[in-house]
Amino acid sequence: MKKLIFLSLMAICFCVRLYAQTNFKYKNASLPVEVRVQDLLSRMTLEEKIAQMRHIHAYSIMENGKLNEEKLEKMIGGQNYGFIEGITLPGKECLTLMNEVQKYMREKTRLGIPVFTLTESLHGSVHDGSTIFPQAIALGSTFNPILAYEMTSAIAKELTAQGITQSLTPVIDVCRDLRWGRVEECFGEDPYLVSRMGVSQVRGYLDNQVSPMIKHFGAHGAPQGGLNLASVSCGQRELLSIYLKTFETVVKEAKPWAVMSSYNSWNNEPNSSSHYLMTELLRDRWDFQGYVYSDWGAIGMLNYFHKTAQNSAEAAIQALTAGLDAEASDNSYAELQQLVENGMLDVKYIDQAVARILTAKFNMGLFEYPLPMEKNYDKVVHAPAHVSLARKIAEESIVLLQNENNILPLQMNKLKSIAVIGPNADQVQFGDYTWSRDNKDGVTLLEALKERVGNQLTLNYAKGCDLVTDDRSGFKEAVDVAKKSDVCIVVVGSASASLARDYSNATCGEGFDLSDLTLTGVQEDLVEAIHATGKPVIVVLLSGKPLAMSWIKENIPGIVVQWYPGEQGGLALADMLLGKVNPSGKLNYSFPQSVGHLPCYYNYLPTDKGFYRSPGSKNKPGKDYVFSSPKALWAFGHGLSYTDFEYLSATTSKEDYACEDVIEVTIAIRNTGDYDGLEVPQVYVRDMVSSVVMPVQELKGFEKVLIKKGETKQVIIKIPVSELALYNKEMKKVVEPGAFELQIGRASDDIRIKKVITVERASEKYIPTLRDKEKKVSSTKNMTATPVVVKGTIRDVQANLLPQVTVKVGKEEVVTNSKGEYSIRAMSTDTLIVSGSKFKTEHISIEGRQVINIRMLNR
Structure with missing residues (x-):
């Protein structure tokens, strides 16, 4: 009887404890997030708080492809770790593991805090079987933010089906050095274009219940020598107006909950320990409410790479007190408990970091998040609608650089044979951060042409050479193939690795930087050999970055660039060459004449392309560059169509504007050609007189529109006057009064209409944050x-x-x-x-x- 009473009392105590736990404020979804965060934080031990700031690798808790719960328990010691990744896992295996770990964290830890399950998804989830979308560089060249939103909406659905709640994308770096291997991961060289794509991608994720992480925070896209992880040398004005403008815009407009710090340094200070970047700018000025996550091992690098910390403990202090909340793939934050207990670190920094992580988890609904079911996996991952979207993006990303004598589209009724030549003619190129490099997971150009026209004419194929060696043994076969064909398509370019899987022969991608931007190996020699046959030649650059192709521009009538196009790239390219798709891509990067012509971005300062303006040639030396022009080979925004567009007029809503106004530019465009076509009218702005030197032009608006043949369309592009801001001599962000020239056209070097507007004196005020407004009102009033x-x-x-x-x-x-x-x-x-x-x-x-x-x- 006594035993029964004892057991009854124990059961009652357990039920009371369970009831009390279920009624904790942090478990009440109807309460404000701030209340839930503070309630949970108040219940956490120091060990539990630090665990939220740390990261689990899937391989460390798995055995024979499955979760080993003993390994998990031993690793985490009963604490709720904040994050887990399983980047190299197959998709279904990833789902199973993430569900099991999520369930363990909720049900078998003291407070039941869910974990952020994370992966990479730059252009599709990196788990086997996922849809492989075009690389970021290709998406940027569509100039279509709607496609950016649709792409991450689709990716988010696949991630959810795989058990993922946190994506380590998008990349919103502004890239200004083409030698860098990570050019392909970026949307372009222009901060406005990158901002618009970034905002759309972040919204696509958030609207589909996946948290995006914008990266890589700090000046990152122009490393010294083009070498990955190298420092970026620029002044504060360029830092804010070029490299960080994208982060400011995306944080303020799209409100992501996660930011990744970058490996490198600016102004001799590592970005992962920069209080100025992660606290003063990101939080105090831009009001970012989420958490900052380190790039893989970046905190440890403060010790062994940057040499600013004597040991891992000092590295942890530097990073945490600067505002870096969570550590990936390192053990520096394992030192935090002892640092607090020894009085070397104030626990407030840990509380602050954990509150930010929890804020993100509550706002993303993780505490109420239902575990995805495996039965939904096959309906979502690699769904037909996602594959169709991948093809549409690939189609809109193709850029027609040159089309002399209308060599394209190919006139099928006049052809009996086509030569398809080159190292990338029958090889998929998906780009870095994908799960495959295998032809079976995509469509090559050769395969697509066989499908489209293989029964109508003869297709003659020869590889000719590879991408990297000087082996010319395949030239003879390629020349023979060219001679017996009516037209030759030569596909050259680059190759990237597949993440954590295959890095062989990569000439592009993270860690694969170039000191020379000519075509690698003997690819240009192959083009010259085919051209020497006298047959009409079309060159396709299938690549992850612009390359120097001066000889090709001078000698080849048809030139096409296809940035890494995803799994449907071959079909998109074939349809474009055959005229079934009218090219509409625009260059998001300028092409250099040579590596010596870098930098070659379009938005240069008026002093930066020479003073004498008398460029020379090999036969007639000149000034500035003695033997060449400093201009780009092809400029930002360039991209031809199979049809012609006439810019009839451009009007603005008024001529004089105040700081808070929006400039409405109405452009009348007529399609005067024989094809329906997508066109991208672009509006650039030049500040005619300013207190500091400003670029010769800056993109401030664009719109992608379909104009049918014979149709005239009115396109309205809206530009907030605040977009005309600069950082003045006092480093205050202001719109200065005065005249601004609007340049309307098809590309940065193809301006069709110019119009001057003025901004009034009221624009001397700040473009304010909420805090700035409060300070301004207070100081004036008093x-x-x-x-x-x-x-x-x-x-x-x-x-x-x-x-x-x-x-x-x-x-x-x-x-x-x-x-x-x-x-x-x-x-x-x-x-x-x-x-x-x-x-x-x-x-x-x-x-x-x-x-x-x-x-x-x-x-």
Whole structure:
């Protein structure tokens, strides 16, 4: 009887404890996230908090392809680890493992905190069997953010079916050095294009219940010498306006919950220990609410690579106090408990980091997240709709660089045979961060042409050479094939690795950088040999980056670039060559003439392409570059179509704008050719006079539209005036008043219409964050009026000094002298009224300033 009573009491205690746990605030989905986070954090031990900041590798807890629960228990010691990855697992195996680990964390740990299950999915999940979409460089050349959204929406569905809740993408680095192997992972060289693609991709993930992680935070896309992990040398202004503009935009507009820090350094400080980057900018200025995650092993690199930390404990302190919340693939954060207990680290930094991780988990619904069921796997992963989307993206990404005498599309009624030649003619090239390099998982050009026209004419194939060696033994066969064919398609380019699987013969991708940008191996020699036969030649560059192809441009009539196009690339390319698809891709990178012409991005400063403007040639030396022009071989935005587009007119909603306005540009375009076509009107802006040197042009708007043959379409492109901001001499982000030239056209070097608009004086104010607004209001409201003498110069928009301009404050009135100078007594809270016979009257708040230089606008 006593035993029965004892057991009953134990059962009652257990039930009471279980009821109490289920009624913890953090388990109540109806409460605000902040309340749930603080409740859970208050219940966690120091060990449990640190575990949330750490990462499990699947291989360390598996045996014979399955979860070994004893290994898991031994590794985590009963704590809820924050993250787990299984990047090399097959898809269904990944699902099984993630479900088992998720279930263990929820049911067999004290607090039941779910884990972020994560993987890579740059252009498709990296687990075997997933849809392989075109690489990021290809998506960028579509100039179609809608496709970017659709792509990550599809990827998110496949990730969910595989048990994944956190993706380690997208890459929103702005790439400015083409030698770097990771060019292919980036959307392009322009921060506006990259921002629009990044916002769309992040929203695609979030709308489908997968958390994206934007990367790689810090200046990353122009490493010294083009070498991966090398430092980036640029000033603060370029850092903010080029390399970090994408992160600022995506954080503010799309609101991701995760950011990955980069391996490298800026301004001699590793990005993974930069308080300026991860706290002052990311959180204090941009109001990022999520967590920062290290790149693989990046914290340990502070010790053995950057040499800024004496040991792993010091590396952990540097990273955590700078704002890096979670560690991947390293053990530096294993030191945190002892550092706290020894009084070397304030526990507040751990609480702060864990709160951010938990905030992301609650906001992504992980505590209520139902485990995916295996029965749904085959319905979602590699679904027909996803394969069709992959082909559509591949089609829209193809860029027609050159089409002399309309050699394309191929006139099938005039051809009896086609030679298909080159190392990439019968080899899929998916790009880095994929699960395969095998032809069986995609479609090559040769296979696609056999399917499309193999029964109508003869296809003659020869590889000719490989991608990397100087072996010319295949040239004879290739030349013989060319001679007996009516037209020759030569497919050259590069190859990338497949993640953690096969790195052989890679000439592109992470860790595979180039010191020379000519075609590798003897590929250009192969093109020359085929050209020497006298047969018409079309060159296809199937690659992960632009390469220097000056000879090819000068000698080959038809040139096409197909960035790594995913599993449907061969079919998309075949249909484009045959005229079933009208090319609509635009260059997201400028092509260099040679490696010596780097950098070759389009948005250069007005001083940066030479002063003398008298380029030479081999036969006639000149100035600037003695033997060549500094211009790009093909410029950003370039891309031909099988049809012709006429730009009829461009109008703006008005001519004078205030800081808070939106510029509406209406462009009339007529399709005057014989094909329906997709066109991308592009609007570039040039700040005509500015306090700091600004680029000759910057992309600020574009739209991809279908215009049928014979149709005229009105395209409206909206540009917030805030997009015209610069970082002035005081490093404040402002829109300066004055004139701005809108350049409307088909490419950065094909401007069809120019129009000037003006921005008024109100634009001197910050483009503010919420905190800046609060500070601004507070400082103005509390300002005490004191006497001041205000001095300055007055100029017009061309910076000419203006005499005889009247400056008034109350009863005081002065006129500028012959040097455009003025001096007037006023109160610190007064407003200057500035007027001239040919200029608009300006009202300028003094706000305590003693020097105010003024720019007048014409009436």
